Amino acid sequence: MEMKNMTHKEVYRLEGLSCTNCAAKFQHNVEQIEGVESVNLNFGAAKLEVTGDVTLEALEAAGKFDNIKVRPAYMKAVSHEPFYKRKENIPFFIACVLFIVSIMSGKYIGDAHIITIILFIMSMIVGGSRLFVEGMKGLIKLKFDMNVLMTIAVIGAALIGELQEGAMVVILFAISEMLETYAMDKSRAGIASLIDIAPNTALVMKGDTFIEVDVNDITPGSIVHVLPGKKVPVDGMVIEGQSTINEASITGESIPVSKHSEDRVYAGTLNITGQLLVRVTAHSNDTKLAQMIHLVEEAQSKKAPAQQFVDRFAKYYTPFIMAIALCVIIIPMIFGGDFKHYLYQGLSILVVGCPCALVISTPVAIVTAIGRAAKEGVLIKGGVHLENAGHINTIAFDKTGTLTKGEPVVVLREDFETQRDAYIYALESDSGHPLSRAITVGLSEDSKVEVDNYEVIAGMGVRGIINGTEYRIGKQEFFQLSRETITRINELYVSGSTVVIFGEYDKAYTVFFIKDTVRDEAASVIQQLKRxxxxxxxxxxxxxxxxxxxxxxxxxxxxxxxxxxxxxxxLIEQYQQNSKVAMIGDGVNDAPALAQADVGFSMGGAATDTALETADIALMKDNLGDLPKVIDLSRRTMKVIKQNIAFALGLKLLAILLVIPGWLTLWIAIFADMGATLLVTLNSLRLMRKY
Structure with missing residues (x-):
């Protein structure tokens, strides 16, 4: 019986993926490879998922047009060679040298001399060979991308004798592409730093010794040895040892956390003081860090409404520019204008109309902001949520675990009779209620105290017989107290506290006033939001x-x-009728409200999986102070996107208007295009600074 090959999915990392047009073309090329069934390319995260049968060589061949490098996702990125040593940049340097020599030749023996002409042509061919090949392919298929625009402009310039400007366009276009690559690499720095956090190997117990093993080969249940000063390689539970761990890579919180037996530790966190033996609980692909990376990458692939608008606009923008260029060339000819002059002007419009800056104006800002937030311990699950956070004008807070610490404490205790702490401990130690834990803190167990007929009364308290007497602890309604006792309790009442009484059915021996303490930062956060x-x-x-x-x-x-x-x-639905509403909760009991809100924020430390699953934005530090910071980041990001679009279109419009007096040249056109790309890049990278 013939066995069919099982289809499988592989994940790869990409380097050199600088623009959305190149990404779309690369994805199309990969889809055409024999054996490939489906392709999913995440431009923001520079990640490729391929289902089917494909080799690494075939993938790199598909990206050869833009020197896209491909590596398996499990491999860490290798350190890049300096810019001037990379093989793919050698033609650019040769073209620059030829261009300089061409200018010097024109100065000394004349621009019309055959040697000068040959040097300029060689400069264009060497520097623009890849551009011309891709441009001609696009022209034949009637796919008018930036390569087509530049190819037409350079060839047109050569045909009308503007060799120097044609060569300059090739060189400056190459510089512009390098700026794009730099911008996207920098914007991806946040996620790249997360990927490289976890170590590649771990010391795994084999018999009576430990051997170094690749983390991808470690299975749950294995025992790993984590030395002081080393990073935890995988998620697991401490089974022996004691140490402090810096969990900043997971939560963004730099204060070390003490770890003992049965405490959980996470891949990528730093073991500071002691040695630990850790039992592995998750494969390297399923660690908390891997979850975070996956969420951030998926977030970067989800386009914000602003980005969707730019993508739609760019789809019609290039044909529109080509139509304008054609009109500039043809209409003056009809009225007897100088053909060569207006052909030159039309070619200049093609250059200035290159959509590079416009296309990267939004994704570079979105990717930068989401990556920056991830480094600060805030997971934003998509550009749409990042954008929506900036429009919020109402925020609903859950109380327990959000505005308060979720850790009730006894703020006042009053004993009406002789203390019976051993009895209280015996009744409360097994109830499991949060208020019970607050009461038993500091009380010691007395092994001689035995409770008979122990009973938990739901919503009221517990009762049991100790030395022949029934004792109770719970709500006031659980007792039948005298009016004098009730009055005394009311006089002692602490505002905002819960009252728990211990005693017999008709006697109160001890009264506890228990309160959930407010987070230290809660009041200041509320004031910031009001401002x-x-x-x-x-x-x-x-x-x-x-x-x-x-x-x-x-x-x-x-x-x-x-x-x-x-x-x-x-209530969330009611407020949404007139407002943009956010809900912030602990991600456990507030799931319906979090899902209904325009933006759901979840409080969650490293151990809270629901924080990753429930909300649109997870505050991993469990710090309420991150909430106004995220909203401010969202508002700044949207402001940067609007500025980017204005820069990209404004500079181009200004350059196109120079056609009217006939001042537009290829030099000005390419500088306008490159200037717009540079402005958009630098403006977006401002979001990388710590918020």
Whole structure:
């Protein structure tokens, strides 16, 4: 029986992918390779997924037109050779030398001399050979990209005798492409730094010794040895040893975290002090770091509305420029104009109309911003969410775990009778309730205390018999107390706290006032948002007294208390009728509201998978202070995109207007195109600075 080949998917990293046109062409070329079933190219992340049978050599051949290099995703990037040593740039340097010699030849023996002419032609051929080949292919297929525009312009310039300007166009166009490559490489720096964080090898236990093994070959259940000063190679659980770990690569938080037996550690984090034995819990492709990288890369491939608009506009932009150039050439001829002069003007319009700067104006800003945020411990799951965050004018906060730390503490204890801490511990130690944990902190166990008939009463508390007497601990409603006792409790009441009573059915022995402490940064964050003209709400399932107290403490504008998950969802829908609403929660109980909001923010430290799955934007540091920073980053990014589009189109329009007095030259045209690319690049890279 003949066995059929199983189709498989391989992931590759790309180098030298500088523009969306080149990306589309490369993807088309790969799709034409025999054995390839499907292709998915992520331009922002420079990542290629191929399903089917294909060799690395075939992929590189598909990208030869733009010197695109391909490597398997599991291989780390090799350090690049200096610019001047790269083989693909040798023709450019030779062309530059020939161009300089041509100018000197023209100065000493004349521009019309055969030697000068040959030197200029050689400069164009050597420097523009790849450009001409791709341009002619596009022209034959009637696909009018930038290569076609430049090819027509250079050949046209040569035909009308403007050899010097034709050669200059070739050289400056090459420089412009290098600027694009530089821009995209820099904008991808955030994700590239994440990819290179985790080590390639690990010390894995084999029998009684440890041997160095490639991390891709380590399976869950293996034991790895992590030395001080080394990075954790894979996700796992500490089974022996004690150390402090710097988890900045995962959470963005630089303060080291203490790790002991049964604590989780993550690939790419730095072991600072002690030696650890770690049992591996995930393959290298499924680590927390790998999840983050995947999310960021997917985010970079999801186009923001602004980018979608630019892509649609660019689709019609190039034919429109070609039509203008044709009109500039033909219309003056009809009225007896100088054919050579207006042909030259038309060719100049083709050059100045090259869409390079316009095409990269949006993606370079989006990719830079998402990469910058990832380095700061904020995962933005797409350009659309980055853009939407800047339009938010109302933010709804969950209370527990978001505005508060989610760690209840006893703020006041009052003993009405002799302390019975051992009894309290015996009743509360096994209940598992967060309030129980707050009460038992600092209480010691007494092994002599035995509880009979132990019972948990849902929503009320627990009870049990100790030494023949039934004791209870729980809500006030769980007891039948005298009016005097209730009055005394009310006099002691701490605003915003939950009351827990210990005693017998009709006696209160001890009263605990427990409060969920507000995050240190919560009040300042609310004030920052108000200064940004953003309305703040609090949605909580807690009672109105607690909700109002916390709301007043942090300064939110409106408090909605006593809510079920569906109530939160309905409130979000109501506010969306007049506002752009964001919801921020812990990613566990607030899923419906997070999904309904225009932007869902999730609080989540390194161990919270729901933070990665539920929301549009995950604050991995678990720091509320990142919220206004993300909104500010979004607003700055949209401002940069608008500036980029204005630069790209404004400079070109200004250059085209020079046709009217007849001042537009190929030199000015190519400088306008290159200037626009340079401005767009530098303007976008401003987003790389720490926000």
């Amino acid at each position: 940004m003209n953003i309305k703040t709400l609090m949605l909580t399932g807690d009672n109105e007294n607690v909700g109002t107290s916390i709301g007043e403490e942090v300064g939110v504008s409106t408090v909605h208390a006593g809510l079920l998950p569906e109530d939160k969802l309905n």
